[in-house]
Structure formats: structure tokens, C-alpha cells
Amino acid sequence: xxxxxxxxxxxxxxxxxxxxxxxxxxxxxxxxxxxxxxxxxxxxxxxxxxxxxxxxxxxxxxxxxxxxxxxxxxxxxxxxxxxxxxxxxxxxxxxxxxxxxxxxxxxxxxxxxxxxxxxxxxxxxxxxxxxxxxxxxxxxxxxxxxxxxxxxxxxxxxxxxxxxxxxxxxxxxxxxxxxxxxxxxxxxxxxxxxxxxxxxxxxxxxxxxxxxxxxxxxxxxxxxxxxxxxxxxxxxxxxxxxxxxxxxxxxxxxxxxxxxxxxxxxxxxxxxxxxxxxxxxxxxxxxxxxxxxxxxxxxxxxxxxxxxxxxxxxxxxxxxxxxxxxxxxxxxxxxxx
Amino acid sequence: xxxxxxxxxxxxxxxxxxxxxxxxxxxxxxxxxxxxxxxxxxxxxxxxxxxxxxxxxxxxxxxxxxxxxxxxxxxxxxxxxxxxxxxxxxxxxxxxxxxxxxxxxxxxxxxxxxxxxxxxxxxxxxxxxxxxxxxxxxxxxxxxxxxxxxxxxxxxxxxxxxxxxxxxxxxxxxxxxxxxxxxxxxxxxxxxxxxxxxxxxxxxxxxxxxxxxxxxxxxxxxxxxxxxxxxxxxxxxxxxxxxxxxxxxxxx
Numbered sequence: 402x403x404x405x406x407x408x409x410x411x412x413x414x415x416x417x418x419x420x421x422x423x424x425x426x427x428x429x430x431x432x433x434x435x436x437x438x439x440x441x442x443x444x445x446x447x448x449x450x451x452x453x454x455x456x457x458x459x460x461x462x463x464x465x466x467x468x469x470x471x472x473x474x475x476x477x478x479x480x481x482x483x484x485x486x487x488x489x490x491x492x493x494x495x496x497x498x499x500x501x502x503x504x505x506x507x508x509x510x511x512x513x514x515x516x517x518x519x520x521x522x523x524x525x526x527x528x529x530x531x532x533x534x535x536x537x538x539x540x541x542x543x544x545x546x547x548x549x550x551x552x553x554x555x556x557x558x559x560x561x562x563x564x565x566x567x568x569x570x571x572x573x574x575x576x577x578x579x580x581x582x583x584x585x586x587x588x589x590x591x592x593x594x595x596x597x598x599x600x601x602x603x604x605x606x607x608x609x610x611x612x613x614x615x616x617x618x619x620x621x622x623x624x625x626x627x628x629x630x631x632x633x634x635x636x637x638x639x640x641x642x643x644x645x646x647x648x649x650x651x652x653x654x655x656x657x658x659x660x661x662x663x664x665x666x667x668x669x670x671x672x673x674x675x676x677x678x679x680x681x682x683x684x685x686x687x688x689x690x691x692x693x694x695x696x697x698x699x700x701x702x703x704x705x706x707x708x709x710x711x712x713x714x715x716x717x718x719x720x721x722x723x724x725x726x727x728x729x730x731x732x733x734x735x736x737x738x
Numbered sequence: 739x740x741x742x743x744x745x746x747x748x749x750x751x752x753x754x755x756x757x758x759x760x761x762x763x764x765x766x767x768x769x770x771x772x773x774x775x776x777x778x779x780x781x782x783x784x785x786x787x788x789x790x791x792x793x794x795x796x797x798x799x800x801x802x803x804x805x806x807x808x809x810x811x812x813x814x815x816x817x818x819x820x821x822x823x824x825x826x827x828x829x830x831x832x833x834x835x836x837x838x839x840x841x842x843x844x845x846x847x848x849x850x851x852x853x854x855x856x857x858x859x860x861x862x863x864x865x866x867x868x869x870x871x872x873x874x875x876x877x878x879x880x881x882x883x884x885x886x887x888x889x890x891x892x893x894x895x896x897x898x899x900x901x902x903x904x905x906x907x908x909x910x911x912x913x914x915x916x917x918x919x920x921x922x923x924x925x926x927x928x929x930x931x932x933x934x935x936x937x938x939x940x941x942x943x944x945x946x947x948x949x950x951x952x953x954x955x956x957x958x959x960x961x962x963x964x965x966x967x968x969x970x971x972x973x974x975x976x977x978x979x980x981x982x983x984x985x986x987x988x989x990x
Contacts, residue, residue, distance in 0.1 A: 484826060615849035619839050623826035625791060626888075630842035630895065631815035677830040680848065 406681060409673050413688040417466070420695040424462040425454055427703055462695060464591040464599065468656050469694025470687035471603045471648040473670075474610055476663020477686045478645035481617050481679075482638060485547045486727050489663030490530075490649035492551060494558030496660075498533025499526035499653035500584060501561040504568050507580060511572070519598040519655070526650035533557055534646050585711040586657040588698050595655055602651045609644050610683055613637070617679040659694070660713040661720025666690045668727055693719070740767045742899055742931050743788060747797035750780060750787040756795040757783050758955035767898070770925045770932040772942040775952035776976050781935040782903055784952070788933065789820045789901045815843040819892035821885070821902040827877045833887045834872035837863055840894025862893040866920050882913035889920070900924070902934035906941065918945045939972050940987070951975050 425437045432440070432450045440451040441459075476489040490496045506525035510517040533554075540553045569580050582589065616637045620627045628634045652659060670685040671677050697715040704710065741764040749759030758780025765771055773781045786792045788799055790806050799806040801817065819840065828836075840862070841855045851859070863869045866886045871879055876887065885905060892900050902921075906914045922945055924930040936942045942949050943963040951959040951966060953975055959966050973983035 486829070612847070615842070615845070615847065618835075618849055619842050621826070621828035621831055622836060622839060623824060625820070625822050625824050626839065626891075628791065628811065629789065629815065629818075629820045629822075630839060631812040632842070633811055671830050675830060677828055678835060680850075 406674060406676075410685070410688070413673075413685065413692065417688055417692045417695070420692050420699070421462055421466065424465070424695055424699050425458050427699060428453070428458060429706060460591050460593045460596050461588050461698070463596045464588050464655060465694040465698045466691040467596065467599050467603050468588070468652045468659070469662060469666075469690040469692070471599075471606070471690070472652050472659055472662040473666035473686040473690025473693070474607065474683065475645045475648035475652070477667040477682065478610065478641050478648070479663070480667060481620060482641045482645070483541075483547060483550070484623070485551075486668060486731070487551065487664055487724055489661070490645065490652075491558070491658060491660045491663060493537050493554035494533045494556070494561060495530045495537070495554075495646060495649045496653050496658035497558040497561035497565070498531075498536075499529040499650045500658050501565045501568075502526060502529030502532070503654055504565045504580060504584060508568055508572050519595045522654040523598065523602060523651055526654035527647060529561070530646040530650040530653070533561060534642055538642070582711075583657045586659045586713040587701075587709070587711055588656050588694075589702070589709065591655055599651055599655055602647065606644055606647050606651075607683075607687065609640070613640060613644070614679040614683055621677060656712065658713065659716055661716050661724065662690055662693055664727075665716075665720035665723035666693050668723055741765070742767045742802065743933070744800040745788070745797065746800060748784075748787065748794055748799060749796040750783045750792065751795045752783070752792070754795055756955075758952065759784075759795070760797055761957055762797075763950065763957060763960055765899070765931060765933055766948075767931055768925055768929040769947040770921065770934075770945055771948050771950060772946040773933075773935045773950045773952055774939050774942050774975070775958070779952040780955045781952050785901055785903050785933070785935055786822075789818065789822075790814060791820075791822075812843045815895055815897075817898045819895040819897040819900050821888050821892050821900065821905055823903055823905075823907065829875075829877065831876045832872065833868060833874050833876050833879065833883075834859065834863070836876045836887055837868075837872075837890045837894055840891040843895060858894055858896070859890075862890040865893060865924075866890045867916075881908040882910065882917075885909060885913070885917060886920075889917070893924075897930070899931040899933060902932070904935050904937055907937060914941065921945065939967075939976075943967055 422434060422437065426432050426434055430453060432454055436447060436450050437454055440454040472490065479488040479490060479493060480486055482488070502525045503522055506521065507517055536557050537550070537554050541550050544550050544553060565584055569584060572580060616627065616632045619630050619632050620637065624634050666689045667682065667686050670682055670689045674681050674685055676682065697719065698712055701710040701712050701715045743765040745761040745763055747760045747762055749756040751757040761784065773784065775781055783792065787794055801809060838851060838859050841851060841859065842849065845851060845855060863872060866889050868883065868886050868890055871883055871887065879887065906917055909917060918941060921932050925932050946963055948961060949963055949966040950957060958975065959971065970980055970983055972987065973980050
């Protein structure tokens, strides 16, 4: 038990480190590891390489780490909330809701030539995430079958995406390129100041999630048992929704909607740890989500360089099969029962 | 005898509509009290209200002198534990973890178990004989085993009273006997109060100190098994024809 955890966490940490280095080295101009080291610690002689690493690749890689971890956590919280392993911010339309309000805010800000601070983007995304989440929760009071609720979430997602497309289509020409890249999901164009904002928000949320690990552990046995051992279920559920929405909103504000990470990573991490104990799964999800997004972003920008793929294209290729695997496994479990 | 739990003009139901009551009866410290009656009589609804899983439609539940409605959840969890049939089947959770959930009211902010907590978990598992299941996944054990694991979890709360909703329903005859024997021991040896609903009147008769009969949402009879089972009362309670009762359950 214990050794398995140590090996799993050490493995995930090493993987994260290796992927981080690869993300800094590989690209249109490849930078050797030694040069990356010099650039990071300010002793580089090669100004171009140093610029590429510090201005472009480092913020992008750090964003993939922070946002990837945030997405996986957001998914894990939603899975806890709904007692369902395929719930996630993208599937339930939370990401698309955030996308819609961010697009609206961006268009309004641009048309009035106002600067859009990254904090304002997060705030706009949070409003949208909460709106979609509210719709899903409203739906869940009427619809009790989880599969139907998830289809409901997918529909809310489509609706929000359609409205976003509508806004983008009628936005002024010069805004379209930027909006379009963002609305399909991408880690490109993220600045170091953005990284700072997202790190603060995600770090605070991460602490919040850790504080919930105790009730989350009891909640695994269902609401009746959780409340019977002293969990205030109402407050707990509100906190789950708020934290998962903040996390999903932060991701969407900076990188647009990113698919499947929230569903696939928590599942892979639980299987790897062979445990659903939140004290282990929460940090595991963060590490796993970070590595998953680093890998996907590396592939997105290098596979068909100079053309970049949207991040969701790559995450879907790896994530969707995991979701199918979960569905098949659950079906088998049900047939056995 | 001291009253531990007491219902005062208690009506129970859902969304403000009463399905049973009003009830006014005490539950004594250390006794095994069983609720019996036909399906739909309101036994489970009453039990859930006594466990504070449902708010009363009218009236109050007193835990000693304190109103259950204003008792803090954590404080209540240290005194009252439940074994209900609606446990989920969480993936990748061991039986030991499931039992340890019962330490929730006693552990700190992050739920880390102290040596003392681990010892109490060990003891609880030994008491209901599930120690050998501790590393098995909670999803991979039989219904009878699961029921005992859930009971061990309740014992970890070190409660004064345990409420159980039809705990023997999915058990075969051996596990029924073992489970009820364990409850009887808890009451006799440790002075725990046990309040449960049972499907089978014959079992209620054997295990209980007192039996409460609920019929059409009312407390129809409350007393020792001998008092309650006098004559053909059970036939009357369940609306069973007397000839059929004599054939299947009669004394001679």
C-alpha cells in the first residue's frame, strides 16, 4: 500500500519534470537542455534562445502545469458531487458557459477599446461557469438519471458554444483571429503575468480542495452515511460546486475550453494509486493533470509544426478512449451486480 | 430505566406531509427496541426522522433533554450511528477505509487517523468479525459482509444508540443469526441502545427487549415480546387471515 503510493507519486513527479524540460527544449528552434538551464538562471550567452525559453515556452509550459492540474481537480470535484465517474467541467457544459461569458466580455471590452485584465477574464469566466452549473443543478432537481443529466449538460455546452460562435462571427475582423484561437482551446499567447494570476487563484482553490478532503472521504459512501457521521452535506455540496467552478473558469479564461482532462485524469490517477482516498487523489490529480496537459500541448504545437493543433484536439485523442473505458467497465460492473 | 431518546407528539413524513404519527414514546438506555409492521406503515420514515435524516413534520425528538433539531451534527454523530440499506458502492475503497469513516466525528481537519483511532477501527472490526476483510475492496464483498462492515463503521462512532433499517433483509439465515447476535451482545455487554426495523416478526420476538408495532401510521402496541405476541395479535397487525397465521406461525 504505502510503497505503491511512494512509487506512484515519485513517478508522477519525475514525469512532470521530464515533460517540463521537454516543453522548454522542443520547438521550432530546439534549445539544448544546458542552454535552457542557463536561460532559466540568467547566465545565458544566446539572447535568442534565452528569449524563446523565457518569453514563450516557460509561461506556456507553466500555464499547462497550473491549468492542467486545475482541470483535473475540477473534474474530480464534479465526480464527487454527482457520484459519477464521467462527470466533468467540459461534459457538463461548465467550460462552455465560461467560454460564452468570456467571449462576450472580450468583445465588449474590445469594442470600447478597454483593456481586459486577466483577473477580469477569470471573473467573467466564473460568472459563465456558475450559470451553466446552475442550469445543470436545476436540471438535476427534475432529472434523476445520471445519463440523462449528462446529456443535458452536453446540450447546455452546445448551446453556449453556438452562442459563442455567433458572437465571434459578428465580432470585428481584427478580433476574430485571437478570439477564434482561444475559443477552440490553446495554451499559446499566455504571458508571465497571466501565469501569476492563474497560479494565485489555482493555489488558493487547491488549498480549499485539500480542506474538503475529509468530508469528501466520507461522502464516498453516499449522502446518508456522510451526514450520519457529521458532514454538513448542504454546505459541503455548495463548496464543491463553487471550487470546481472557480477551477474550470480559470482554465477557460486563459486557455479556452479544454476537453476530457477533467474526466480522464482523475480516473487514471485512481487506478494508478488503486485508491479513491481524497488525501491521495487530490495531489495525484494535480500532478497527473499537469503532466497530461504538458504532453498534449507539446504534441499540439510540434506534431504538424508550424501549424498548431487546438489543445482539445489532442486531449480528446487521449481522453475520449479513457471515458469509453470507464463506460464499458461500469456497464460490466452493473451486469455483474 | 433512563430514557435516551424520546418522541413527543412526533409526526413524520416528507415535504411537510405527515405519513405517520403522532408518536409519543420513550426509548430506554441499553434496550433493543424493534419496530415491526406491514410495509408502508411508516417505520422507515420514523427511523429516518429519529436519525435526523428527515426533519419532523410536527413535534420533537429529544436526545436526553436536548432537542435533536438543534444538536450539532458532529455532536450527534458521537452519540448516534446508523446502519441503513442505501450505502453506495464506492470504487477503490477498502473495507477498512469504509469502517474508518466512522471515526469522522473524532478526527482533525484532514481526517488523519491517530494510533488510537486505528486501534478503535481494529476493535470494531474484530467485534463484528470482519478483520479478515479489511484490505478487500468494499465493492467485492457479499451483502452479508457489507452489512457487517457498515455496522463496524457505526461502532467506530462509539455511539450510545445505533439505528438500523431492516438490517437482515439481504442476509441468509446464518448471517441473520450472527448479525442479530452481535446486536444483542452490544446491548447486553456494552449497554448500547439498539433501535431497528425488522421484516420478520419471529426475529423481532427473539432479539428484542421491547417491540413497537406500527400500523397505518400509528403506534398500535408497544411492550415486551410476550405482551405484543400474545394471542393472534401478529395476524391482526399484518392483516393476515387467522387460519393462515395458525398454519404458518401458530404455536401448536
